[in-house]
Amino acid sequence: MGSAGGGWGARVPALVLLVLATLYGLAASRIEYAFSSDPLGPRAFPLLLAGLLGLLAVAWIVRPGDAEPWPRGPLLLQSVGLVALAFLGAWLYDRAGFLVATLLVCSGVALLFRARPWQALLCGVGNAALWWVLFVYGLKIPLPRGAWLGGP
Amino acid sequence: MSLDYLWTGFGVALQWHNLLLGLLGCFLGTVVGALPAIGPINGIALLLPLAYTLGVPAESTMILLAGVYYGAEYGGRISSILLNVPGDAGAVMTALDGNPMARQGRGAEALALSGIASFVGGLLSVLGLTFFAPLLGQLAIGFGPAEYFVLMVFAFATLTSMVGDQPIKTMIGAAIGLALTTIGLDPTSGAYRFTFDEPELHDGIEFIILVIGLFSISEVLLLLEHQHHGRLQAIAIGRGFPSWATLRSCVGSVLRASGIGFVIGVLPGTGASVASAVSYTTEKRLLDRGTFGKGDPRGLAAPEAANNAAAGGAFVPMLTLGVPGSGTTAVMLGALLLYNIQPGPQLFTERPEIAGGLIASMYIGNLLLLLMNLPMVQIFVRMLLLPNWILLPGILTLAFLGVYSTYASTLSIMLMLGIGVVGYLARKLGFDLAPIILGFVLGKVMETNLRNALAISGGELGILFESTISLTLWAMAVLVVVAPALLRRAAADP
Numbered sequence: 220m221g222s223a224g225g226g227w228g229a230r231v232p233a234l235v236l237l238v239l240a241t242l243y244g245l246a247a248s249r250i251e252y253a254f255s256s257d258p259l260g261p262r263a264f265p266l267l268l269a270g271l272l273g274l275l276a277v278a279w280i281v282r283p284g285d286a287e288p289w290p291r292g293p294l295l296l297q298s299v300g301l302v303a304l305a306f307l308g309a310w311l312y313d314r315a316g317f318l319v320a321t322l323l324v325c326s327g328v329a330l331l332f333r334a335r336p337w338q339a340l341l342c343g344v345g346n347a348a349l350w351w352v353l354f355v356y357g358l359k360i361p362l363p364r365g366a367w368l369g370g371p
Numbered sequence: 372m373s374l375d376y377l378w379t380g381f382g383v384a385l386q387w388h389n390l391l392l393g394l395l396g397c398f399l400g401t402v403v404g405a406l407p408a409i410g411p412i413n414g415i416a417l418l419l420p421l422a423y424t425l426g427v428p429a430e431s432t433m434i435l436l437a438g439v440y441y442g443a444e445y446g447g448r449i450s451s452i453l454l455n456v457p458g459d460a461g462a463v464m465t466a467l468d469g470n471p472m473a474r475q476g477r478g479a480e481a482l483a484l485s486g487i488a489s490f491v492g493g494l495l496s497v498l499g500l501t502f503f504a505p506l507l508g509q510l511a512i513g514f515g516p517a518e519y520f521v522l523m524v525f526a527f528a529t530l531t532s533m534v535g536d537q538p539i540k541t542m543i544g545a546a547i548g549l550a551l552t553t554i555g556l557d558p559t560s561g562a563y564r565f566t567f568d569e570p571e572l573h574d575g576i577e578f579i580i581l582v583i584g585l586f587s588i589s590e591v592l593l594l595l596e597h598q599h600h601g602r603l604q605a606i607a608i609g610r611g612f613p614s615w616a617t618l619r620s621c622v623g624s625v626l627r628a629s630g631i632g633f634v635i636g637v638l639p640g641t642g643a644s645v646a647s648a649v650s651y652t653t654e655k656r657l658l659d660r661g662t663f664g665k666g667d668p669r670g671l672a673a674p675e676a677a678n679n680a681a682a683g684g685a686f687v688p689m690l691t692l693g694v695p696g697s698g699t700t701a702v703m704l705g706a707l708l709l710y711n712i713q714p715g716p717q718l719f720t721e722r723p724e725i726a727g728g729l730i731a732s733m734y735i736g737n738l739l740l741l742l743m744n745l746p747m748v749q750i751f752v753r754m755l756l757l758p759n760w761i762l763l764p765g766i767l768t769l770a771f772l773g774v775y776s777t778y779a780s781t782l783s784i785m786l787m788l789g790i791g792v793v794g795y796l797a798r799k800l801g802f803d804l805a806p807i808i809l810g811f812v813l814g815k816v817m818e819t820n821l822r823n824a825l826a827i828s829g830g831e832l833g834i835l836f837e838s839t840i841s842l843t844l845w846a847m848a849v850l851v852v853v854a855p856a857l858l859r860r861a862a863a864d865p
Binding site for chain 2: 232236243246247250251252253254255256257258259260261263264265268269271272275276278279282284285286287289290294297298301302305306308309310312313320321324325326328329330331332333334338339342343346350354358360362363
């Protein structure tokens with residue numbers, strides 16, 4: 220499974236691309252427009268690309284080529300954790316403000332990259348403070364303050 | 372041919388704020404080049420939104436970003452030589468002879484020699500750019516929509532045959548990049564395409580979000596996986612400078628490599644990594660007496676001259692034709708488009724402050740880089756061992772800041788993260804990201820020119836095969852796809 224040229228596992232992404240190309244082509248054929256000043260119109264180029272992508276997806280199914288192995292076990296957990304942490308940070312950006320979101324994301328990511336706890340905390344505080352000072356005072360670009368600092 | 376644009380350019384590049392931005396770009400470029408974790412595309416992607424939000428004028432932004440680009444080609448050699456880990460894609464070949472030299476206690480000599488080779492390659496390619504770009508520009512004045520469309524086809528053909536060892540995936544990447552540009556309002560017909568009635572999508576996918584997501588976010592995820600390789604050990608560099616005899620022995624290699632690098636840089640889509648690989652192989656074939664790979668100075672000087680020359684060459688088609696010569700210049704083209712500037716032959720006559728300012732700044736920048744990379748190289752050596760836990764949270768913060776300060780919405784940050792995950796999956800599946808960006812920056816122009824061409828001909832496809840220029844471009848497109856396969860077959864036959 221998953222090895223080059225091997226089982227169907229390696230072909231799943233290519234099948235996904237084939238499905239996406241088909242959906243893209245279908246959506247392209249249904250683009251609505253009243254009038255276009257050129258004979259080709261807005262549908263032709265996407266349809267051309269959909270056809271091309273479809274053909275390439277088939278070629279990819281036939282010859283899957285080389286791919287890196289997927290992460291497993293603890294490494295997979297760490298990767299998922301990093302993505303979840305980043306999304307949480309994005310969600311908190313407006314709500315809790317730049318300082319809180321950055322402190323959280325940076326400390327967490329530092330831990331994932333094997334910092335000691337005190338190093339991670341230092342990294343979070345440092346990044347939050349440094350970029351805040353640079354942006355808000357240096358570059359005069361406002362950043363979200365968060366409700367607890369009484370502002371958007 | 373007039374070089375007026377260059378004198379205007381020096382007037383722009385010598386203004387103190389542009390000098391400072393150029394210096395900053397070169398410094399940051401050497402840093403991102405030297406650090407194995409980040410390359411020039413990441414450096415440029417993260418700086419672009421800041422410059423744009425701060426209202427830095429287009430020519431100054433280009434001077435800053437270009438400094439990062441060719442600065443990185445200098446910086447990449449440092450980690451190749453001292454850590455045996457290439458700092459960026461263009462420096463892979465540098466490690467082959469650079470690292471053995473360092474192991475033999477000739478680290479300082481290797482750094483100085485490669486710094487000088489970088490400078491010669493960089494300077495020669497800026498000279499080439501100065502004279503060759505206006506010439507190509509004059510040729511491009513005769514281009515109509517049909518010729519531009521075929522030119523793009525040629526660009527993708529070169530990309531497919533030169534980048535990566537999996538051409539199907541290169542083509543898929545380019546096609547996906549092209550398809551992404553069809554999202555949003557179609558200005559010709561007023562139709563909304565693939566927007567699913569979502570107002571956020573009416574303007575299409577924002578370039579900054581796409582680039583930062585694809586490159587920076589996916590890079591952080593990949594580095595998380597690859598960190599188990601253990602701590603890197605840098606070799607002490609010692610003291611020393613290449614002897615006169617060593618320098619003289621490298622002259623031929625450096626000149627050849629500069630030529631090869633420049634030409635490969637000019638070819639659409641192929642940049643420093645291909646250039647340094649080709650020049651190293653050439654030198655090895657010409658000169659190797661069993662010394663290459665064991666610390667031959669010529670094996671170090673050649674790829675370094677080539678990757679710097681390629682960086683300069685890549686600007687030629689980008690500025691004159693609007694077709695980037697490499698992944699990084701594709702991002703810079705995206706930056707110009709962000710400022711509503713469409714490069715092309717008129718750029719040299721109508722906006723000489725941009726084309727000329729950029730080129731003039733590259734003369735100054737290469738001089739600054741020589742200074743930074745010879746006497747001051749120790750500064751960058753110290754940064755090499757910066758652990759990832761310090762570096763990557765900073766990159767992530769900057770990615771968030773870049774997107775937020777440009778679009779002021781957390782939804783944009785989430786879109787960037789989503790794109791980042793997709794970019795990570797694509798890289799794991801063996802995709803190169805540069806074709807996607809190339810497709811994305813060329814998509815609108817390609818479609819518009821195709822539609823304009825057919826509007827002129829009243830729907831006749833024949834117009835795409837009418838002019839001599841179009842036919843030549845078609846022939847070249849076929850040639851670049853077929854030739855490598857034929858060459859391989861010829862090489863396989865005894």
